[in-house]
Amino acid sequence: MSRKSLIQRNNKRHKLENKYCCIRQSLKKEISKIYSKRKKWEINVRLQSLPRNSSRIRLHKRCFLTGRPRGNYRDFGLSGHILREMVHACLLPGATISSW
Template sequence: MAKKSLIQREKKRQKLEQKYHLIRRSSKKKIRSKVSLLSEKTKMQEKLQSLPRNSAPTRLHRRCFLTGRPRANYRDFGLSGHILREMVYACLLPGATRSSW
């Protein structure tokens, strides 16, 4: 089980990302546009840099829905590998086949 403080930190990052998503997207669009002047692009770049660092979507991690584990997550299920395996062995996931080697 992951530390609760790390899970809360991740939730805070998700809220910040949702809050600043539109501002970040519009400023990036204006920076990439070919019509705008160089001075406008620098202003938009400064605006983009003034946003909180944790509002960037690249700082988010997928975590296991049950344990909060940040590694070995399956996107389809939202679970980490060993929890997924335990659920398959307990026949809690329909359609999943068990493997043995």
């Protein structure tokens, strides 16, 4: 299990990212349309005034069950060893694991 404080920190970042998503996208679109350096600078200052944790790049994918930050499969949202255990227990239909 991952530390609960790290999981809560990541959940907080998810909420901030959802809250400021539209604002961040609209500012980035404005920057791409404008040619004046002064206007771009002003928009960039507004973009930087948003909370740092509201950026999508700061999010970390974690295992749904254990909270493990590494070795996650996007399709299932699980880490590798949990996925393997579930396949062996026949909890994931259609998934086969090789054994020899």
